Amino acid sequence: MSILSNSSTSTMDSLNATSNFTQVQKMRRAQRQSAPDPFTMAMQQIVVMTVAALGNFFLIFVIVRGNRICRRRISPVQLLLLHTCAADLLFAFLTLGTEAANLITFPRYFGSDLICKLMRYGQMFPMYASPFLLVAISADRYQAICRPLANFRSSRYRRPNALAAVAWLAALLISIPNLFIWQKNRGMCVSIFGITPSIAKSSYVMKFSIIAWVLPSIFATYFYFCVCRAVWASSSKPKDFLKPSTFETEGNETTKNYINRLRNRSCGFRRQSSEFDRKRVQTVRLTACIVTCNFFLWMPFCVLNFIQALFPYYLNPFIITYGMLLGNLNACFNPWIYILFNGRHAIKAIFGKMARSTTGSTASQCVTMRITAGGSSGGAYQEGNSAEMDAEMNSAPPNPLEENELNGDLAYRDYSVSPGSKSLQPVMNNRYKNTHLHAPSSVAKRTRRNNISFQSGTKFHDQKEFWLRKRMADDDDLDDYSYGLGDDDDIEEKPTIILVGLKRSGKTSIRKVVFQKMSPNETLFVESTPRITTEDVRSSFINFETVEFPGQMQVFEATTDAKQTFKRCGALLFIIDAQDRFENAVEKLAEYFVKAYRINPDIKFEVFIHKVDGLSEENRVDAKFEIFHQVKEKLALIGGRECMDEIMVSYHLTSIYDHSIFESFSKVVQNLVKPLPTLEKLLDIFNAGSCVDKSFLFDIASKIYIATDTTPLDMPTYEICCDMIDITIDLSTIYGVTPDKPNPFDEQSFAEIRLRGDQVLFLRQINKHLALVCVIKQHNYEKQGTIDYNFQCFKNGIEQVFKVRNRKNKAK
Numbered sequence: 001m002s003i004l005s006n007s008s009t010s011t012m013d014s015l016n017a018t019s020n021f022t023q024v025q026k027m028r029r030a031q032r033q034s035a036p037d038p039f040t041m042a043m044q045q046i047v048v049m050t051v052a053a054l055g056n057f058f059l060i061f062v063i064v065r066g067n068r069i070c071r072r073r074i075s076p077v078q079l080l081l082l083h084t085c086a087a088d089l090l091f092a093f094l095t096l097g098t099e100a101a102n103l104i105t106f107p108r109y110f111g112s113d114l115i116c117k118l119m120r121y122g123q124m125f126p127m128y129a130s131p132f133l134l135v136a137i138s139a140d141r142y143q144a145i146c147r148p149l150a151n152f153r154s155s156r157y158r159r160p161n162a163l164a165a166v167a168w169l170a171a172l173l174i175s176i177p178n179l180f181i182w183q184k185n186r187g188m189c190v191s192i193f194g195i196t197p198s199i200a201k202s203s204y205v206m207k208f209s210i211i212a213w214v215l216p217s218i219f220a221t222y223f224y225f226c227v228c229r230a231v232w233a234s235s236s237k238p239k240d241f242l243k244p245s246t247f248e249t250e251g252n253e254t255t256k257n258y259i260n261r262l263r264n265r266s267c268g269f270r271r272q273s274s275e276f277d278r279k280r281v282q283t284v285r286l287t288a289c290i291v292t293c294n295f296f297l298w299m300p301f302c303v304l305n306f307i308q309a310l311f312p313y314y315l316n317p318f319i320i321t322y323g324m325l326l327g328n329l330n331a332c333f334n335p336w337i338y339i340l341f342n343g344r345h346a347i348k349a350i351f352g353k354m355a356r357s358t359t360g361s362t363a364s365q366c367v368t369m370r371i372t373a374g375g376s377s378g379g380a381y382q383e384g385n386s387a388e389m390d391a392e393m394n395s396a397p398p399n400p401l402e403e404n405e406l407n408g409d410l411a412y413r414d415y416s417v418s419p420g421s422k423s424l425q426p427v428m429n430n431r432y433k434n435t436h437l438h439a440p441s442s443v444a445k446r447t448r449r450n451n452i453s454f455q456s457g458t459k460f461h462d463q464k465e466f467w468l469r470k471r472m473a474d475d476d477d478l479d480d481y482s483y484g485l486g487d488d489d490d491i492e493e494k495p496t497i498i499l500v501g502l503k504r505s506g507k508t509s510i511r512k513v514v515f516q517k518m519s520p521n522e523t524l525f526v527e528s529t530p531r532i533t534t535e536d537v538r539s540s541f542i543n544f545e546t547v548e549f550p551g552q553m554q555v556f557e558a559t560t561d562a563k564q565t566f567k568r569c570g571a572l573l574f575i576i577d578a579q580d581r582f583e584n585a586v587e588k589l590a591e592y593f594v595k596a597y598r599i600n601p602d603i604k605f606e607v608f609i610h611k612v613d614g615l616s617e618e619n620r621v622d623a624k625f626e627i628f629h630q631v632k633e634k635l636a637l638i639g640g641r642e643c644m645d646e647i648m649v650s651y652h653l654t655s656i657y658d659h660s661i662f663e664s665f666s667k668v669v670q671n672l673v674k675p676l677p678t679l680e681k682l683l684d685i686f687n688a689g690s691c692v693d694k695s696f697l698f699d700i701a702s703k704i705y706i707a708t709d710t711t712p713l714d715m716p717t718y719e720i721c722c723d724m725i726d727i728t729i730d731l732s733t734i735y736g737v738t739p740d741k742p743n744p745f746d747e748q749s750f751a752e753i754r755l756r757g758d759q760v761l762f763l764r765q766i767n768k769h770l771a772l773v774c775v776i777k778q779h780n781y782e783k784q785g786t787i788d789y790n791f792q793c794f795k796n797g798i799e800q801v802f803k804v805r806n807r808k809n810k811a812k
């Protein structure tokens, strides 16, 4: 029994008591007589050991198999629970098992002195490891919930692994005294303290209770207090984010009713509105329950230890033994608490089928969620409600919605292109209207290998979207992403673009439209972001991270580690809803900009005056003018004159319903591209040599242009070049994909469109991610040889600028 190896050396010693009675010894004899029979104690320990071992093995099975069935990665909490299982198993076998063997042979001990020492060390080590790991779990939850940005850049397992390593190491070190305290003496494995009470013996007894129970309980209580406070603070106004925005409340009645109807019908919306809170609270409850259980089960034993240390002869060994047994039961309880909280996961683990084929519904659900990583709302909506939505769409009032976009089947888009068009309206092409596009089976295999399954034969309502998403999912491709905003792959160098703004200003929509290719109409169903969302934008040429702060969150709260975040920030984007009143937004903007500037003066400050699609041309200009002046005033007020002069703010009028969002985001990204002047110079030289009127260097996956020549940029030219990329991708993904060539683009890809009048658009692929798109006059386009030659020189120049490491060069 564990008591024998730690605090209650006295219990064992009392059983070893010799004759030579004094008054005290008479009391000890009375104690010994009331101690339980060693064989009974051994049997009790064997039972506890068996139950604990079975429970913990079962929990390991549930976690590992359940995750494999759901195709989920292990979560940080599960990882720490697996560590706790390992500690409990060690406790069962090393502590209880060896003690049961000892009791069976009692009073004889047949091992050597070294084995006696190692056995006592091994008995003690799991008893420390288990509470330390529980503190690690609470510290992990504290970090995850109260300090979410502390190490948001690192791997999700780095923190739990580090905490677990500290717990194990501390347990190993603190148990070392046992190697010196225990010895083989007169055929028994006993402590050096002997049978008489002493200060050393009492201190040793109390040390265990303090280190393994009192301190962990204090730490765990502190962490959970902070966690509960944070959860309570964020859930005290949970429905706040679900309130419609001012635009919706003040907007026209038909649109408002229409949106509400869609939302009410969408079970995805309802489900997700409570999903985050539910999961977070459940994880906190689970871990808090495990820690509380540990506290109460060990409490009788530890309290008795204190009493025993202070008044050695007053306690009945019977009470000590059963108090101790209660503590030992802790190892049996932990697994069942987890199973109680995760009943469905356990049922899936026991009865679920391993998803070998990718056609199982469970698998496809998990896969869909993963494909739409960071966009669960889109995933859930597409899963359950497409038919419902289609019906709704058909009865929708005319607004920016387009029926085809939400159709579950093919939405092949044909564009009527004319130079200078403000935006291109997709038109259903009858020829393809009911065709279903299928992912080639080779793609399915390849992506499945990377743990993201696009199923062979699965319908994609847009082949282009499939291709873009495949690119995001396919890790193999990352080798080719040799370019980047920095010059190397050092993750610490990767710049961060931070998006802030008031609630419902459109932050999430911007991210989703620009980087996840979500149709602007689908953003109507995007829900309020409940927590800080980081997205790694590395699937394309550009290589950075976006961090979105929920509108309701105070960015510079002590808990968000603002300093660390803003130190790495490349650009701070403040989104202002142009359809709303902007006094509050401007006030917040000035506050954030001043604080961010004081942390990192190199940040580029950008303001997106967003949703301008609802404003007339005149009102847009007025809004920009007014915001510009208000920002100046507020900056001076909050940061002083010096701040007002030094903080350089760029203003952009944006809307997700046209190209302005891509154009503005391009400008933000260009500010972060270090060799931008060189690229512009290269484009100028290429233009001059090839008689090109305007040229853009595009990242084709995001439609962000990395650079353009130095001639003035007019929006219609930009828009038509953007549309050319759309058309090229649409056509290439339909006709350019074969089972053995899943990627429609390579360095040889090129396209040209002859416009009415005498202009030609041409696109030349530089590598898989970058394309040069140019506008040229018809008669200049005749000199193909010159253009080809100049393009090769330009391409070489680009490669030198970015130190391209493509596979071809490596092979050479």
Ligand SMILES: Nc1nc2c(ncn2[C@@H]2O[C@H](COP(=O)(O)OP(=O)(O)OP(=O)(O)O)[C@@H](O)[C@H]2O)c(=O)[nH]1
Binding pocket: 241, 245, 501, 502, 503, 504, 505, 506, 507, 508, 509, 510, 522, 523, 524, 525, 526, 527, 528, 529, 530, 549, 550, 551, 552, 610, 611, 612, 613, 614, 654, 655, 656, 657
């Ligand atoms: N008209 C118009 N509506 C937009 C535009 N961008 C976003 N929206 C709508 O604005 C609403 C709110 O957008 P979100 O992206 O959820 O806003 P958010 O800033 O992320 O909101 P929080 O997560 O609460 O901070 C959605 O219904 C979008 O469809 C735009 O350019 N024009």
